Amino acid sequence: MVNMSLVLERDGGELRYGDLVGERRPVVLTHGAGLDHRMFDAQAAALHEAGHRVVSWDQRGHGESSLEAGARFTATTALDDLVALLDHLGLDRPILIGHSLGGNLVQALVRRLPERAYGLIVMDSTWNAGPLTAVERLLLKLAAPSLALIPASRLPGIMARASAVTPEGIAECEATFARMPKRVFLDVWRATVSLVAPEPGYRTPVPLGLVRGDRDRTGNIAVAMPRWARAEGMTEHVVPDAGHVVTVDAADAATKVIRGIIDGWDAA
Template identity: 80%
Template sequence: MANLSGVFRRGAQELGYGDLAGERRPVVFTHGAGMDHRMFDVQARALHERGHRVVVWDQRGHGESGLAPGIRFTAALALDDLTALLDHLGLDRPILIGHSLGGNLAQALVRRSPERAGGLVVVDSTWNAGPLSAVERLLLKCAAPSLALIPAARLPGLMARASAVTPEGIAESEATFARMPKRVFLDVWRATVSLVDPEPGYRTPVPLGLIRGEDDRTGNIASAMPRWARAEGVSEHVVPGAGHVVTLDAPELATEAIVDIVDGWTAEPTA
């Protein structure tokens, strides 16, 4: 699915997507900040081979979707884009799989409209509704201003080395980050942070799966996701030898984790 064959419009914005037909439950992959749909190539192919209808897409300002003139990336627009994509394709309660920002968006959609999703798989993303310490709040507040101080030419490499731990993961991440102008990346980062909105006692109203790279050191994911798993009473899939972009650092192990979760929800009944 390296090239997206579908396009739909939201006003002046064009959004690219790929849609592979299948008889089993639809699955929608949403990539992380600064990345694009290709980060899920291996996992999308695996689920399609297992009979699922599989949808991938590029958020506005990412990959093949571009950014409409005069429009800045915001969390509200991205969330509405995801909802509009489900409507455009007529998807009935698909399983939402999101990485990083994509995981934050998928959480927000389920929180706003739980009837729209049949399951939620969050990959290397923090817990939107989870509690935050004073230190975590301060780090979130300072993240974008700190990134703004980094020269544009150095930002893709620094972000890649913070996100991936394998040579292959770092190289692919840096090449993808380099396609996005710094001003757009900062808006995307601000949007990601804005989706973190603690709500004591909130519990995910649809089946939940959690996956993270063992060596993910971005934000508070390494501490927040275990807390989230305990609060929701679900297992956390920790992938060894992988950082934040687990699907690039350890594609086969990440695929196994995703397939294990999805199969557990959609297994065909035995005769």
């Protein structure tokens, strides 16, 4: 487990992060909506063992990071937090790995500031810049209002069963989701949706890796990620027997894929 004792003060809250020293290129791990840094514990340990400097952090209102009373979680503040963390640590073109909302965030960062990242690994996240069908646009619009109708007491369990497929994964996700107030979770969901901004012809300007669980049925990920891979002329990595939270459902397999992608970049 990563020691999250380090703190970066930000307007509206404070960010907790861990920094594992290594000689190889830094890797920054950004978790998904409603989750926290622990979803990457196995991968952080393996990447550190392989010699990388590894930074894990909790987004504001998640895990050990705070969200001040009255403050709101937005895509803009989340993206600014990530940039501030990179600046604070003086990281020179790290590898950015993001899951779900974290994947949307790191896509947005590279789209705005491509010179800040060496490479991008997106896990179980939709394609921000990709085309959307009319049905996909409607489902995105209805996502937060639909979640708002679910009683707060039932929301963590419903979301956990939609996110993981193994009993251990479901239990871990439900316990983590239950720590977040419903109003914050809805803000987080709205932020995720707001990062989807189609731009025909846009292609990722840094090395890219795409990873998803073969049983991920969240949003349009199962169709958007293959579409993205075809557009970029690459192969996506589909992890068997895993749902949306692939790093928890299939930790060893997900770790192997991540290390394979990074080692491939190094060899090239």
